[in-house]
Amino acid sequence: MRQMKQRHLGVLAFAIGIAVFSGGAHAAGDAANGEQIFKKCRACHQIGEGARNGVGPNLTGVIGRPMGSFDGYKYADGLKAANEAGGVWDEDMVFEWLASPKDYIRSFTGNDKAKTKMTFSLKKEQDRRDVAAYLATFYKADEASMQKSEERMTHGNAPVGDVSDVSAAEVDLSGYERVKQELVAPPFAPKHEQVATGKPKIVEIDFTIQEKKIKIDPDGTEIVALTFNGSVPGPMIVVHEGDYVDLTLTNPATNVMEHNIDLHAATGALGGAGITTLLPGEQAQLRFKATKVGTFIYHCAPEGSMTPYHVTHGMNGVIMVLPREGLKDEKGNQLSYDKLYYVVEQDYYVPRDENGNFKSYNFAGEDFSEWVDVMRGLIPSHVVFNGAVGSLTGEKAMTANVGETVLFVHSQANRDTRPHLIGGHGDYVWEEGAFANPPMKDLETWFVRGGSAGAALYTFKQPGVYVYLNHNLIEAVELGAAAHVVVDGKWDNSLMEQVYHGPVRK
Ligand code: HEC
Numbered sequence: 001m002r003q004m005k006q007r008h009l010g011v012l013a014f015a016i017g018i019a020v021f022s023g024g025a026h027a028a029g030d031a032a033n034g035e036q037i038f039k040k041c042r043a044c045h046q047i048g049e050g051a052r053n054g055v056g057p058n059l060t061g062v063i064g065r066p067m068g069s070f071d072g073y074k075y076a077d078g079l080k081a082a083n084e085a086g087g088v089w090d091e092d093m094v095f096e097w098l099a100s101p102k103d104y105i106r107s108f109t110g111n112d113k114a115k116t117k118m119t120f121s122l123k124k125e126q127d128r129r130d131v132a133a134y135l136a137t138f139y140k141a142d143e144a145s146m147q148k149s150e151e152r153m154t155h156g157n158a159p160v161g162d163v164s165d166v167s168a169a170e171v172d173l174s175g176y177e178r179v180k181q182e183l184v185a186p187p188f189a190p191k192h193e194q195v196a197t198g199k200p201k202i203v204e205i206d207f208t209i210q211e212k213k214i215k216i217d218p219d220g221t222e223i224v225a226l227t228f229n230g231s232v233p234g235p236m237i238v239v240h241e242g243d244y245v246d247l248t249l250t251n252p253a254t255n256v257m258e259h260n261i262d263l264h265a266a267t268g269a270l271g272g273a274g275i276t277t278l279l280p281g282e283q284a285q286l287r288f289k290a291t292k293v294g295t296f297i298y299h300c301a302p303e304g305s306m307t308p309y310h311v312t313h314g315m316n317g318v319i320m321v322l323p324r325e326g327l328k329d330e331k332g333n334q335l336s337y338d339k340l341y342y343v344v345e346q347d348y349y350v351p352r353d354e355n356g357n358f359k360s361y362n363f364a365g366e367d368f369s370e371w372v373d374v375m376r377g378l379i380p381s382h383v384v385f386n387g388a389v390g391s392l393t394g395e396k397a398m399t400a401n402v403g404e405t406v407l408f409v410h411s412q413a414n415r416d417t418r419p420h421l422i423g424g425h426g427d428y429v430w431e432e433g434a435f436a437n438p439p440m441k442d443l444e445t446w447f448v449r450g451g452s453a454g455a456a457l458y459t460f461k462q463p464g465v466y467v468y469l470n471h472n473l474i475e476a477v478e479l480g481a482a483a484h485v486v487v488d489g490k491w492d493n494s495l496m497e498q499v500y501h502g503p504v505r506k
Pocket residue numbers: 037038040041042043044045055056057059062066067068069070074075076077078079089094097098115116117118119120122131256365
């Protein structure tokens with residue numbers, strides 16, 4: 001089967017070899033006009049000096065370059081096959097590609113299932129001619145890239161995280177009960193047992209990736225967020241040690257970008273990212289055993305700049321793996337909670353226009369190169385809890401009663417954060433979320449390192465409105481990382497009393 005495919009492509013390569021020499025014969029595009037048209041491509045492609053890979057590959061010198069060959073870019077299978085077949089871009093080919101990349105790559109490879117990640121097309125013929133002519137102005141017989149692609153063909157290193165060549169024994173799952181977890185939107189956690197009853201289970205999780213516009217502050221600043229199930233952060237998953245997580249990840253055809261999932265609770269294949277990378281219209285099912293207890297982040301991790309780009313567009317969340325016997329204090333006594341709140345800090349890097357106003361965009365990836373430029377400065381435009389400034393304040397505040405114990409699960413997939421409950425404490429804190437270790441006690445502020453989730457248990461003793469924030473007060477007050485907990489109950493004068501307030505006493 002594989003051999004047949006290769007032979008077929010070999011014939012194609014021969015045909016293309018001829019096409020290269022005759023290419024460009026009737027290309028009559030206007031490069032200057034093409035430069036204007038290319039603005040539409042800039043959402044995904046960079047070109048010229050200093051250009052990098054974006055959503056799509058760097059297009060500098062694409063005319064005359066082997067198809068699917070730009071270094072460091074991860075092409076879909078269609079362009080990879082075209083590359084193996086020896087295809088080299090000329091103006092006419094780009095002209096046809098732009099009419100419908102999908103149809104083009106299918107007819108080019110002779111494979112009607114071949115895929116491409118480029119979902120964009122240009123209807124007008126003249127536009128396609130002109131933009132192809134513009135690309136040709138960057139033409140250079142790129143010997144180096146030819147050679148590189150040849151080397152890749154002969155040495156063909158497996159990409160990082162690829163497990164397709166690894167052999168494995170089948171797993172017997174016959175003894176396991178399957179349950180579906182009903183996911184809920186943050187800051188809530190799905191219904192779960194604190195102490196597991198029965199044997200380990202297979203817990204089914206459905207994640208559908210949604211690229212959607214969301215407002216992130218009270219001024220109405222909008223981004224096209226990248227989300228698991230439509231919320232920033234994605235829903236919290238809760239399982240017990242020894243359970244299997246059976247996660248179905250769907251990237252609907254209506255999306256523009258490639259996505260995957262890396263779960264820090266999972267073992268192997270880049271936490272799953274190596275075997276869940278999906279083009280729009282694809283789906284993956286990943287089953288992994290929860291062998292480590294604790295709170296762990298999960299996030300999208302496509303590759304290169306795309307990883308921080310996706311994470312800073314909201315594609316992250318938390319999976320909590322509880323010990324089967326529940327949480328324990330430092331002496332091994334049972335700890336439990338009445339409520340769980342799930343707070344995820346999110347940093348955004350929204351680009352600004354020449355007047356300093358935040359820019360807005362229409363589809364996922366459109367802000368890619370500008371966002372990356374801001375991101376590289378390491379100064380976020382927003383640092384928020386649960387997707388937007390104010391998503392956990394006022395009407396949407398977290399609530400509790402005096403005497404209730406709340407477990408706050410707090411994560412940041414990208415930067416360090418330092419949760420603090422003003423007027424309260426962390427009675428028991430697992431800073432790293434690692435429940436197998438004894439908790440720290442009586443903390444004022446705890447530290448959650450970037451790329452992890454922590455957990456803090458607190459029993460409320462006084463009523464009132466508490467502020468729960470990142471105690472980098474600039475990030476909390478100026479950038480948005482603050483929440484409220486509204487606590488009902490009776491005030492305890494033995495803990496605190498306003499003895500006097502008024503003019504200075506004589
Ligand atoms: C929405 C994002 C997006 C837009 C807009 C877009 N492209 Fe692409 N383009 C891609 C992606 C993604 C790929 C990689 C395709 C793959 O791997 O299948 C690609 C691949 C290409 C390639 C093949 C490059 C190679 O190295 O083989 C060419 C040529 C190309 N695009 C030209 C254009 C031009 C010209 C425009 C504007 C008229 C444009 N694209 C607009 C996303 C886009």
